[in-house]
Amino acid sequence: MSFLSTVGASLKEHDADAALISFLPDIRWACGFTGSNGLLFVRRAAEAAGLEAHFVTDGRYTVQAQEEVTEATVHVPGYQLFPYLVKEGFFDGIERLLFQADHVSVAQRDTWAGQTADVRWIGAQEILTRAVAQKTAQEIEHIRAAQLITEEVFSFLLQHIQPGVTEREVAAQIVYQHINRGADKLSFDPIVAAGPRGALPHARPTDRPIASGELVVIDMGCFLNGYASDMTRTVAVGEPGKEARNVYATVRRAQEAAIEVARAGISSDALDAVARDVIEEAGYGDFFSHGLGHGLGLQVHEWPRLSYHVSYPLPADAAVTIEPGIYLPERFGVRIEDIVVLRDSSCVNLTTAPKNLIVID
């Protein structure tokens, strides 16, 4: 569904005359603007049954907005954006205005509402969330391109990790190699967690040298053309031993079982359960301490969640991560994460890095 028809459906649902979209990732998705300041105002078109969109930004983005913005008329006032909309009469005749209650602070709403005395401000959540989740073919190519950089970096790391290298040195290489290969930025601070540090799902890299026989959890991703990649691989530096191999095989089986059944329409908790059952049957059920995955796109974490906490059906064409893990406190951890796109009867895996246990000698 297009941006305008999605907003139109929300206007109808809330019996509103106009909508103010202020959350920047949503603005980017809706009209293409990539800068850091802007407001998107949607109202019924003056002379037709349809809707019209107006985008307002500041003077830093005069040229950029003209180049980037589609589906909206661009305005670049010489002063603040919201007062411009007021002064130019955009709120005249508006009785009920929809705004993004999940992205606007109470103070911001009060400031804005104070300038539009006759307008009733109607807060709505997730106005564009479901539409944003459904990725176009081009968006999927953007995610794939970002993911390709991450996989190149993974190949590089396999040549450079060895006993004695610190987690921090590996993390520094991860950022350097991503940016030098063309990434706009990292999509989150990379996780490099060796040995017992691997048992912390969100460990920060330390100055701890990686020792022979340890597993190393590497979770990393970047933004390219605005879209995120995200991948976790767990590698062994030297022979990790029998239980580590068993845990690795369990996580891999769980991850592949979930990918096998992942598709549009399956409920979030049911998909989570497919992976969780494998881990529970292997006796590690207490050690998979997070949900199965998350949507990603212009944000590295988006709706939908893949989790035992939520039971909605997963949407078609969403890009989501599948990332089960087992974390044995003070011993080691294993996580394996791919990005898949949900289709009607199956999913497409965007991640091509190998999933066998790689032992770096």
Added chain:
Amino acid sequence: MSFLSTVGASLKEHDADAALISFLPDIRWACGFTGSNGLLFVRRAAEAAGLEAHFVTDGRYTVQAQEEVTEATVHVPGYQLFPYLVKEGFFDGIERLLFQADHVSVAQRDTWAGQTADVRWIGAQEILTRAVAQKTAQEIEHIRAAQLITEEVFSFLLQHIQPGVTEREVAAQIVYQHINRGADKLSFDPIVAAGPRGALPHARPTDRPIASGELVVIDMGCFLNGYASDMTRTVAVGEPGKEARNVYATVRRAQEAAIEVARAGISSDALDAVARDVIEEAGYGDFFSHGLGHGLGLQVHEWPRLSYHVSYPLPADAAVTIEPGIYLPERFGVRIEDIVVLRDSSCVNLTTAPKNLIVID
């Protein structure tokens, strides 16, 4: 002023019984917690005239919260944080609850308020802002330590920048060198803007090779122990020519003039004007297109702003940047930025990197 007495003053001002602090940088400042999920609840102590603080976080942070948190009782419920506060009776008898209206979304406030039927939610802005701005000696040492890494990276760059190197390669080195030297992360995406790109104050690094005779604006910083560094230097790669030298000298004079008079009590716009006057007198007044600087600490951009837009007196013991610039469209730009700490009669400069025009041959 301590955290509790600051909140106490706000409670008194708003005639409130308790306060909910939810903005993570403020929570970190108030009680030391560095994790990503928590709520800090302050109420009158049961048996004394004073206040008591309760900190709630989730099971991922059981050990960390016990180690880090001071001045608050730590609670780690097995379920969601806010419902725990409700269930444990923290809102019983509370008539007016202060919350951070500038950091809580309308949807979040509505969700919370829906669980506390008898409580009136009173939104206040900048509850801790002024207290956070006044840095202790230890906080200043943290900023200085982060800044030291940034200056080491600058020295490294001077050895590695040469004609033909791309902006992107320099940016990749900036992140690698910071993290490898111990930084937790970068405090913002580094700016490396050569030649005409330097005329864009917030240019993103491109694949453009740096040419001989060009100025290069380098703006970078990191977080260490939670505190930010931030420094801009402009260097020449080969002889830049007479006008570039003149512009550089003008920006340097403007920056040094502002530092000369920077102190607690001077108004923000008056300090901005000291630098702006130098640039205007040199004939470049139209090309200094942003404010003079900003506070920094646990966030890289904090209150106070240093700008012609605001006229409040600057607070004692704040760490602020002083960063005038001149940007000649499609030609080149120059910016020089230091961090200073405002004292009663002068300021202390935390930045020690040289400010003469460095020409890399």
